Structures are given as C-alpha cells and as structure tokens.
Amino acid sequence: MYQYDAYDQAMVDTRVAEFRDQVARRLSGALSEEHFRPLRLLNGLYLQLHAYMLRVAIPYGTLTSRQMRTLADIAEKYDRGYGHFTTRQNIQYNWIKLEQAPDILADLAAVQMHAIQTSGNVIRNVTADHFAGVAKDEVEDPRIAAEIIRQWSTFHPEFSFLPRKFKIAVTADTKDRAAVKFHDIGIAIVKDAKGAPAYDVYVGGGMGRTPFVAPLIKSKLPKTELLSYLDATLRVYNRYGRRDNIYKARIKILVDALGPEEFARQVEDEWQLTRQEHINLPPEEEARIRAFFAPPAYTTEAADLAANMPGTNDPAFRAWLSTNTHAHKAAGYSIVTISLKPIGGIPGDASTAEMNRVADLADTYSLGEIRVTHEQNLILPHVRRSQLHALWTELKTAGLAVANAGLVTDIIACPGLDYCALANARSIPIAQRISERFADLDRQHSVGELKIKISGCINACGHHHAGHIGILGVDRKGEEFYQILLGGSGAEDASIGTILGPGFSADGVVDAVETIVNTYVDLRQPGEPFLAAVRRVGNGPFKERLYARV
Amino acid sequence: MPVFDASGLVDDHWIVLGDADPLPAGAPVLLTWERIARDGEAAFAGRDPRGVAISSDFDVAKLLPLLPRIGLVVVKPANFKDGRVFSVGRLLRQRYGFNGDLRIQGEFIPDQVPFLVRCGYSSFEAAPGFDLDAALRLLKVFAFNYQTGLADKNIFALRHNQPAAGRA
Numbered sequence: 001m002y003q004y005d006a007y008d009q010a011m012v013d014t015r016v017a018e019f020r021d022q023v024a025r026r027l028s029g030a031l032s033e034e035h036f037r038p039l040r041l042l043n044g045l046y047l048q049l050h051a052y053m054l055r056v057a058i059p060y061g062t063l064t065s066r067q068m069r070t071l072a073d074i075a076e077k078y079d080r081g082y083g084h085f086t087t088r089q090n091i092q093y094n095w096i097k098l099e100q101a102p103d104i105l106a107d108l109a110a111v112q113m114h115a116i117q118t119s120g121n122v123i124r125n126v127t128a129d130h131f132a133g134v135a136k137d138e139v140e141d142p143r144i145a146a147e148i149i150r151q152w153s154t155f156h157p158e159f160s161f162l163p164r165k166f167k168i169a170v171t172a173d174t175k176d177r178a179a180v181k182f183h184d185i186g187i188a189i190v191k192d193a194k195g196a197p198a199y200d201v202y203v204g205g206g207m208g209r210t211p212f213v214a215p216l217i218k219s220k221l222p223k224t225e226l227l228s229y230l231d232a233t234l235r236v237y238n239r240y241g242r243r244d245n246i247y248k249a250r251i252k253i254l255v256d257a258l259g260p261e262e263f264a265r266q267v268e269d270e271w272q273l274t275r276q277e278h279i280n281l282p283p284e285e286e287a288r289i290r291a292f293f294a295p296p297a298y299t300t301e302a303a304d305l306a307a308n309m310p311g312t313n314d315p316a317f318r319a320w321l322s323t324n325t326h327a328h329k330a331a332g333y334s335i336v337t338i339s340l341k342p343i344g345g346i347p348g349d350a351s352t353a354e355m356n357r358v359a360d361l362a363d364t365y366s367l368g369e370i371r372v373t374h375e376q377n378l379i380l381p382h383v384r385r386s387q388l389h390a391l392w393t394e395l396k397t398a399g400l401a402v403a404n405a406g407l408v409t410d411i412i413a414c415p416g417l418d419y420c421a422l423a424n425a426r427s428i429p430i431a432q433r434i435s436e437r438f439a440d441l442d443r444q445h446s447v448g449e450l451k452i453k454i455s456g457c458i459n460a461c462g463h464h465h466a467g468h469i470g471i472l473g474v475d476r477k478g479e480e481f482y483q484i485l486l487g488g489s490g491a492e493d494a495s496i497g498t499i500l501g502p503g504f505s506a507d508g509v510v511d512a513v514e515t516i517v518n519t520y521v522d523l524r525q526p527g528e529p530f531l532a533a534v535r536r537v538g539n540g541p542f543k544e545r546l547y548a549r550v
Numbered sequence: 551m552p553v554f555d556a557s558g559l560v561d562d563h564w565i566v567l568g569d570a571d572p573l574p575a576g577a578p579v580l581l582t583w584e585r586i587a588r589d590g591e592a593a594f595a596g597r598d599p600r601g602v603a604i605s606s607d608f609d610v611a612k613l614l615p616l617l618p619r620i621g622l623v624v625v626k627p628a629n630f631k632d633g634r635v636f637s638v639g640r641l642l643r644q645r646y647g648f649n650g651d652l653r654i655q656g657e658f659i660p661d662q663v664p665f666l667v668r669c670g671y672s673s674f675e676a677a678p679g680f681d682l683d684a685a686l687r688l689l690k691v692f693a694f695n696y697q698t699g700l701a702d703k704n705i706f707a708l709r710h711n712q713p714a715a716g717r718a
Contacts, residue, residue, distance in 0.1 A: 007709065008705075011705075014692055014693075021688075030681060030684070035630070039661055121633075158640055160633070161632070161633030161636065231699075235640075239634055279698050
C-alpha cells in the first residue's frame with residue numbers, strides 16, 4: 001500500500017491549517033457564505049438538511065486497519081457512532097459541527113487520510129476496482145495509476161474551478177467493477193500490441209439527469225503519457241464546457257454536443273502540445289509509486305494450497321462462500337466481501353463497533369488491509385482459504401456474515417430525503433422494505449445475481465440508471481413516487497436502464513419489485529441471470545405483469 | 551481599484567483607455583482586445599508595449615503574434631467561479647512564453663490567489679472589500695506542489711533530486 005512521505009504528509013497537514021484559517025474567517029464573518037461555500041466543498045463539507053456532512057476520501061478504496069479504526073473513532077467522537085460508506089469509495093458523516101471539521105481533518109491527516117476534493121467542481125476522489133492487486137486477470141494493479149492521479153489532481157491550480165464536478169475511475173480487468181464507463185474519465189488498463197500495459201480512455205460518461213455511457217476517446221494511450229493526456233482533456237473541458245447552466249455543465253454534455261470524434265480531435269490537438277510541456281510523470285517517480293503496490297508476501301503452506309477447506313459441510317458457510325468470496329490471484333487465498341447490507345439495514349452504514357471489528361479481523365485474516373467497494377460493501381482482500389471458516393464464524397458473531405453479495409438485497413441507495421437537501425423522495429426506507437421482503441436467503445440465492453439501485457432524485461447518486469432494477473424517487477404533488485427502470489448495468493457491458501411505465505407509491509414499489517423478480521423467475525432459461533433475461537425478452541413481459549393488475 | 555502583487559500593493563502606471571479615447575503620446579495604455587483588433591497597427595502607433603484586456607473566454611492564440619509588443623494582459627473572469635482564467639494563464643505563460651505582466655481584474659477571492667500565481671498571474675486588481683491580508687498570507691501556505699510543468703517547486707522532482715523538506 002502507498003505510504004505518505006514527508007511531502008505528502010506536509011500537503012495534508014498544511015491543508016488542515018489552511019482550512020482552519022478558512023473556518024475561522026467564516027465564523028468571524030470575514031468570509032461570506034457565498035465565498036466560503038466552494039472552499040468548504042473542496043474539503044468535503046456539505047450543508048445538508050439537518051447538519052453539516054463531511055465526506056472523507058478513501059482513495060481507490062484501499063484502507064489499512066489503522067485507518068479504519070480512525071474512521072470508527074471519528075464516528076464516535078464527532079458523529080452519532082455511525083459512518084456511511086458511499087458509492088464512490090468515500091465515507092460520510094452526517095452530523096458534523098462546522099467548528100469541529102478542522103479537528104476531524106487533523107485526525108485524518110494523522111493516519112494519512114483527508115477529505116480533499118471529495119466535493120465541489122474539482123477532480124474528485126479517484127476510484128478503482130476494489131479487487132485491485134488481487135484480481136486474477138488484471139493487467140496490472142490499477143492503484144498505481146490511481147495514486148498518480150490522486151497526487152496530480154490534488155490542488156491542481158488550473159482545474160480547481162471547473163464547470164462542474166469531475167470523476168475519474170480506473171480498472172485493469174476485463175470485468176469492470178469500477179463502473180468506468182459511467183465516469184467523466186474512465187481508464188481501462190489494457191495490453192497494447194506488444195503486450196505492455198496501456199490505457200483505454202473513456203470520456204463523458206455519467207448518470208444524473210442525462211445519463212451517458214462514455215465513448216472510447218483514446219485507445220491504448222502509452223502509460224508514460226497519462227498526465228499530459230489528462231491535462232489536455234481537462235483543459236478542453238475547462239475552457240469549453242458550459243458554465244451557464246449547472247445541468248448542462250458536466251463534460252458528458254460537451255462530448256455529446258461536439259460528438260465523440262470532434263471532442264477526441266480537440267483533445268488530441270491539445271495533447272500534441274501538452275506532451276511537450278514537461279507534464280508527464282518522471283519515470284523514476286512512477287517506479288517509486290509502483291513499488292508501494294508490490295504484492296505482499298503470501299503464505300506457501302501446504303494447508304492453504306490444499307483443495308479441501310474446513311467447514312464446507314455447513315450449508316450456511318457454503319452459501320456465504322458462493323456469494324461473498326472471489327478468486328484471488330495468489331494460490332491458497334480468497335477475496336472476501338463483507339456485506340454492509342443486513343436485512344432491513346441501511347445500505348453502507350457501519351457503526352463504530354463494526355468498523356473496529358472489521359479492522360481487527362483485517363489484522364487477523366487479511367494482512368491488515370481493507371477495501372471499500374462502490375457497491376457500499378467492504379472487502380478483506382487477502383484471506384487464506386484455510387482460515388475462511390474461522391473468519392466467517394467471527395463475522396457471523398458480529399452480524400457481518402450476510403451471504404448476499406451481488407444478490408437482490410445487496411442494494412445501493414443514496415441517502416435520499418432522510419438526509420439530503422436535493423432529494424425528492426426517501427431511498428433508505430425503500431431499500432429496507434425491499435430487503436425485508438426478500439429476507440429469505442434461499443430465495444435470494446435461487447433468484448441469483450440482481451443489482452437494485454435506488455436514487456432519491458434525478459441526480460442519481462444511487463446509480464439507478466445502472467441498476468438491473470433501478471428505482472428513482474420523484475416528487476409528485478408533494479407525495480413520494482417511484483419510477484422503475486430495467487436493464488441498466490454499471491459493468492463492462494454498461495447500459496442505461498429504461499423506464500417501465502407509471503410510477504408507484506412507497507408501498508407499491510416494493511410489490512412491483514417482487515412482481516418483476518417473480519416474472520423473471522418464471523421466464524428465465526436455465527442458468528440465465530436477471531440482466532441477460534431482461535436483455536433477451538425486453539421490458540414487455542414485465543410491463544404486462546406489473547400493469548395488468550392495476 | 552488597488553492593484554497588488556505577491557509582495558503587496560503596487561503603483562499601477564497603466565492608463566485605461568476606452569475604445570474611442572485618443573492615444574496619448576508616450577504613456578503606457580491598456581486597450582481592449584476589440585480596439586486592437588479594430589485598429590490593428592494604429593492601436594500601437596509605433597509605441598510598444600501596450601496592455602490588452604480580454605475576457606476569460608478569449609481565444610488566447612489570437613494574441614500570439616502580438617505578444618512581443620504587449621506588456622500587460624488583463625483577464626476578466628465572469629465571476630469568481632470562472633475557472634477559465636487559470637487555463638488562460640497557463641497558456642500565455644507556458645505555451646506562448648509571455649513574460650510581461652499578467653493580471654486578473656474583477657471578482658476573485660483570496661483563496662484563489664495561490665492558484666492564480668501558479669498559473670502565471672503576476673498582478674491582481676480586486677473588487678472593493680477584498681481581503682488583501684488573507685491573500686498575501688495564503689500565498690505562503692504551500693511550499694511545494696504536485697503538478698508538473700509549472701514554475702513552482704514540484705514534489706515529483708524534489709523527491710528525486712533533493713531530500714524531503716520534512717513536515718510543515
């Protein structure tokens with residue numbers, strides 16, 4: 001894992017001092033709320049419905065156990081004993097006092113963390129595949145590029161007042177777990193003609209009120225040219241992106257208005273100049289950062305490499321193995337998903353006790369390392385297969401062994417009207433009711449992979465466009481209503497869901513989801529997952545069943 | 551409005567001319583881009599350098615042939631969130647090699663001054679009520695930076711050429 005040197009540490013420490021100065025000027029009245037707003041947003045501080053919310057970056061989703069304990073302490077000290085893991089590898093605290101925010105940033109800086117650029121019209125926290133470094137088929141660890149981007153984008157003087165926010169994600173596997181085609185820039189690390197890693201650069205994806213799957217703008221960019229190409233892309237956006245209307249200000253609108261070919265041409269022209277302007281990372285610096293992501297020393301004990309594993313006669317353990325563990329690139333190891341989606345729970349929430357427990361388990365079972373997923377779960381990336389049963393037993397005791405990763409109750413939901421000032425409708429209670437409806441684990445496993453994503457407004461923080469079943473909360477004459485979309489995907493086969501028909505009430509939407517699931521179960525072919533079935537038959541059969549009974 | 555640079559308030563000797571004002575002899579004058587475009591060589595009247603005022607959405611490549619004869623470029627943002635001024639600065643300084651005075655005029659906030667300096671701005675003309683003390687203090691906050699290709703202390707280079715400076 002990357003470790004800060006004195007320079008990185010000085011940057012976050014200085015930022016804390018700078019923000020303390022800004023908060024003092026705001027509290028004294030020297031700084032108006034209008035002028036303070038973009039500054040507090042640059043430090044992840046939002047004004048929500050009830051209080052300030054602080055969003056802390058977990059760059060590319062990688063955490064040490066020590067960092068997790070600090071996140072737990074912050075929840076205890078400054079919040080109400082909870083944190084909320086988000087869809088962008090951040091954690092949010094919902095009950096923050098403005099005057100305490102600098103102290104929280106200082107606590108974070110002490111463990112090499114920060115809230116820099118987690119909101120505002122800047123390059124946001126860079127995200128990556130949560131299986132980075134351990135995925136069996138990845139070209140190389142995408143966190144190397146992500147850490148380079150993190151440093152390059154931190155306090156970038158040219159790109160800190162962009163037309164709108166800017167999100168970058170990196171993946172290096174043919175299976176995309178980072179939703180790169182729904183980002184402003186999505187980088188897929190691929191092999192070039194000679195078999196060396198290179199970057200496919202997708203630009204102009206996004207959700208919100210105008211969803212787009214990003215087109216490929218640059219194929220096989222040489223790795224050494226990453227920063228000059230990013231500079232060129234951001235400069236074209238900064239100069240020509242719309243600033244007259246915040247709903248038209250994302251780069252996706254510019255890419256769409258120009259057309260991908262013309263946008264690519266403009267970036268190419270700019271890049272031919274930026275690449276000569278000493279913007280690219282010095283090779284020795286790439287090597288320095290790369291060295292931090294070298295694989296840890298894995299065990300080679302025979303017991304770990306043996307095919308049989310203790311505990312597999314327990315069907316509950318087997319169910320958990322089937323959904324919550326994944327193949328690891330090192331023999332004898334598995335990647336473990338800790339579901340933060342207990343039945344009836346709030347997706348992505350974790351208590352202080354749970355965060356501390358996960359930190360302890362990471363120390364015992366996962367070389368002290370934890371990952372945060374964009375699906376609001378946690379990962380223990382390096383678990384010896386011989387210890388899976390022991391880990392599962394401990395997780396069960398802690399209430400963290402729900403065997404539902406990727407299943408119908410593994411729901412993504414935005415904070416919705418319970419917290420968010422922008423929301424039109426609540427998201428969390430809908431997720432909770434759906435989760436309760438499908439509480440029966442056998443039923444979930446027989447339904448199979450199914451991703452439900454819920455947003456409380458068209459800003460789409462709950463990724464409803466990319467849900468196999470997407471749910472969008474709207475306000476209809478002061479009442480919460482929910483539209484249902486089918487057929488979205490945030491993976492390598494990215495697609496945008498289409499609206500089924502008229503919306504449903506808060507109660508009705510839970511019944512509707514059940515009808516959709518039952519319809520799928522009736523019409524699926526052997527082994528056919530939900531998304532494949534929807535793509536085969538279209539929305540028709542689902543519409544018929546849903547609206548026939550009304 | 552007062553003009554300052556990284557060291558504090560400065561005397562501004564540029565005379566701002568309207569598009570119809572006659573050119574005074576021998577004085578450094580600031581003209582709009584529209585006037586220079588309209589009058590061509592007559593706008594210079596054999597006397598360099600001139601100052602030119604542009605908006606943040608101006609295509610700075612148009613200035614390239616004139617730059618050796620321009621001593622001041624004044625950039626006017628639409629409002630304090632108008633980040634185009636930063637790209638204008640980098641293009642003029644780094645790409646086109648402008649080495650006269652580069653000034654922002656109008657709405658910007660003290661916390662942007664360090665970014666403006668890093669993008670090549672050398673003087674600042676702020677609206678009334680601007681917190682000059684805060685701006686000058688903020689200029690001293692960060693000793694080095696991550697971005698390459700800029701005229702400030704770059705961490706990527708420092709890491710490999712010099713020992714780290716230690717905690718701030």
